[in-house]
Amino acid sequence: MSQSSLEPVENRLLARLPEEELEHLLPHLEPVSFALGEVVYESGGQQSYIYFPTTVIISLLYMMENGSSAEMGVAGNDGLVGIALFMGGDTVPNRAVVQSAGDALRMKTKVLQDEFARGGTFQRLLLRYTQALMTQMSQTAVCNRLHTVEQQLCRWLLLSRDRLNTDELVMTQELIANMLGVRREGVTHAAGRLQENGLISYVRGRIIILDRSGLEAAVCECYRVVKDEYDRLLV
């Protein structure tokens, strides 16, 4: 019997499958745990598994030639990691890194592809999820162009919060800076302001969201656009 955090229904994509399809997949789902910072897959590498997060949060990062990086999307218990496997690409040009430690269920690539090809609810869900992720990526592009670091930090905190069961996030400012593709000092500054305003508190890699609605007031429209699209596509 799986533990609570590894129940398939802990992943909201799997939870939406009709019972018979889920029954069919269950034997192929295998629990795995991930530590903070772990690399789930490397840019350009072959992937043997697709992952359905239950409690883990995984960032999709692009690594620049000069070593700097920027996040293009994030996946948690609302989705999966390894889209390229059913989209026909086999590999993707980005790295997937654990942003918040936790568990996931994994499925062999071959099984996934066969299930996808059957074309049922499973296929439909994966495609709708992919579209939601595209919205997230494109909105990240817009946000990077037009909004301040502080707004982006709010967006990022809220997106992370929505994929967790707790208001406490374990992540350093350095890590967040890598995700957002900004300097660590920029995060210090923005986080300092949020703390002054009583929206968050943080100490040494431990952020606590104190005032969620305050964050929502401070964030740019990008957060809501992405959230609404996820809600619309994955109900």
Next chain:
Amino acid sequence: MSQSSLEPVENRLLARLPEEELEHLLPHLEPVSFALGEVVYESGGQQSYIYFPTTVIISLLYMMENGSSAEMGVAGNDGLVGIALFMGGDTVPNRAVVQSAGDALRMKTKVLQDEFARGGTFQRLLLRYTQALMTQMSQTAVCNRLHTVEQQLCRWLLLSRDRLNTDELVMTQELIANMLGVRREGVTHAAGRLQENGLISYVRGRIIILDRSGLEAAVCECYRVVKDEYDRLLV
């Protein structure tokens, strides 16, 4: 008989279909022309057609609440416009605008969805194209975060050039500024430098690429990443 610019094989996605699948689709493809600046579909609107560009180039834009905009992707004769129609979303939260006047072939939504559901080469191609577009979107996010306006202008010119048959692009700096999500003066400045270096020439909404390899030397890595991914997925 269609004119040259409306031959189905003018669209590289359609050109890759095996003959029998193409024969099957031909009766459902209908030529249309688009003028510069025309809105192909509006954010959130229902779409009756999917479009396969032959000579037209279409930008996918996000419109901010405050009226400013930024491009999240571009589609030309290498792809299609209306991904949401087969991904299951029906509508998307962005606007599609004609960036360069030209022709396309359109197909009714219902026909498209039925063809897609058959799961043959057509489905496979559409999914692979979608993945390529995701790379473009995510790379746009990275580029917006990390690179200068001049680099982005180079990227944008090259991406446009690759979807045309000519080195002459008809577009004002104002228009480009809207696409890139920067000020018009910023484009003037960057374009001025490219002109000084003999890479392009422009006069009143008419840009001529004089030195393609020079542009490729000035562009950031983002262009190559996107191009390589298109080549890889859509061979």
Next chain:
DNA sequence: GCCCGTCTGTGCTCTAACACACATATAGCG
């Protein structure tokens, strides 16, 4: 050939964010 609308160039100021260089604080370990 002239006019007027559209495009492009330029010159300011202002600000967010970068780059670099440290100072300080905290947790966990011996």
Next chain:
DNA sequence: CGCTATATGTGTGTTAGAGCACAGACGGGC
């Protein structure tokens, strides 16, 4: 308890780009 890694705060330039205000410059229509 003290040491040291790691995490965070701060200060001083510098810079890219925004915002605004015009000045020219071209070009199609009359």
